[in-house]
Amino acid sequence: MRFSALLCLPLSGLACSYVEVPWKNATGATSYLIARTMELSDVFNSVTYSIEAFPRGKDGKFGFVGPMSHLSLPGPEYTCLFDGLNEAGLSVSAHYFAEAVYEEPAPGRQQIIAKDLVPFLLANCSSVAEAVSLLASVQVVSAKVLNWGGHWAIADAEGNSVVVEYLQGKRVVSENPPRVMTNDPEIRWQWRNLNTYVNLSPKYPWQNDVVQVKVDDDIGTIPRPIGHGWNLFGMPGDFSPPSRYVRLFYLRGYAVEMSFPKSLNDAIVLGTALLNNVFIPYGTVASDPREKGDNAEYTPYAVLKSPKDKVMMVRGYRNTQWRKIDLERLDMFTAHSWPLEDGTMGIQDITEVGRPAETI
Numbered sequence: 001m002r003f004s005a006l007l008c009l010p011l012s013g014l015a016c017s018y019v020e021v022p023w024k025n026a027t028g029a030t031s032y033l034i035a036r037t038m039e040l041s042d043v044f045n046s047v048t049y050s051i052e053a054f055p056r057g058k059d060g061k062f063g064f065v066g067p068m069s070h071l072s073l074p075g076p077e078y079t080c081l082f083d084g085l086n087e088a089g090l091s092v093s094a095h096y097f098a099e100a101v102y103e104e105p106a107p108g109r110q111q112i113i114a115k116d117l118v119p120f121l122l123a124n125c126s127s128v129a130e131a132v133s134l135l136a137s138v139q140v141v142s143a144k145v146l147n148w149g150g151h152w153a154i155a156d157a158e159g160n161s162v163v164v165e166y167l168q169g170k171r172v173v174s175e176n177p178p179r180v181m182t183n184d185p186e187i188r189w190q191w192r193n194l195n196t197y198v199n200l201s202p203k204y205p206w207q208n209d210v211v212q213v214k215v216d217d218d219i220g221t222i223p224r225p226i227g228h229g230w231n232l233f234g235m236p237g238d239f240s241p242p243s244r245y246v247r248l249f250y251l252r253g254y255a256v257e258m259s260f261p262k263s264l265n266d267a268i269v270l271g272t273a274l275l276n277n278v279f280i281p282y283g284t285v286a287s288d289p290r291e292k293g294d295n296a297e298y299t300p301y302a303v304l305k306s307p308k309d310k311v312m313m314v315r316g317y318r319n320t321q322w323r324k325i326d327l328e329r330l331d332m333f334t335a336h337s338w339p340l341e342d343g344t345m346g347i348q349d350i351t352e353v354g355r356p357a358e359t360i
Helices: 114-124 128-137 187-197 207-211 241-258 264-277
Strands: 017-024 030-041 047-054 064-071 078-081 083-086 091-096 111-113 139-141 150-155 161-167 170-175 297-306 311-316 323-326 336-339
Touching (some): 030 091, 030 264, 047 114, 064 311, 083 311, 091 114, 114 128, 114 150, 187 241, 264 297
Parallel strands (some): 111 139
Antiparallel strands (some): 047 064, 047 336, 161 170, 297 311, 311 323
């Protein structure tokens, strides 16, 4: 499939979440695991998914892998790649961004339609620096049909991480120290909004002990925390982009402060837990009845990527078991395809493999 033929889905990627989880690699240096969810509605009940590997050579220097969205309507099938990892360890993640205003086409400049940007960068770049340089040499423009507003998180095997947005017709590249991204508003607004939640704390809430008094014996000393979790009181729990951004930033930060991941497996455990916190069950996020084809939004798939190890893992909505693709073992001269959902629930029956317990 030629990248110029990739078309994007309307109403897609409306609630994507992205977070990078640090971990110590074999050299003692810090690497990052990228954890990302895709949330969208099943447009006109016609969206399906697959995992595709694109070979190097014909359309670019690097082979890459990513989940593909398919929209089947009368006429040609429309497909789009919202996420991927290439054989050099470059990661590109596209998220819906309603505020996007792309560049105006200028004569003599190469133009890339926004919906084609993920495969374009993955096929031609090995690092964040190369991706940013390539973007400076082209114009990212709107599609004439099925236009899609987006912004992109780009990271590489060396731990570099940026966010690329198009605001008022201009490209804005921001270093991404928080290593989190969701959707609207723009990334700098999300950063400022973190200041709203400085009351959150990784510590048990003893700060009001100084005002404690003893009242009726049935009540005892007040105020005092009863149970756990009060250090996170006030953290937003809804699925809006600002709330998901806040949760991923603070939960990742507190978890890492308590126990820094010492291996890729540790990072996978934490990354999975964070994605579970922003997982959207079907039917819980309201659709807009005024938008034709807008159905209930949910999380059809999630992705874990280790740029350093050239590994991508994918899970579905029904089968939440991670399935791994190792790009260093994959033949990158040949196209490959896998179903995103394999038709099972991923549940392992261990009834017959249990060992008799020792008699006490």
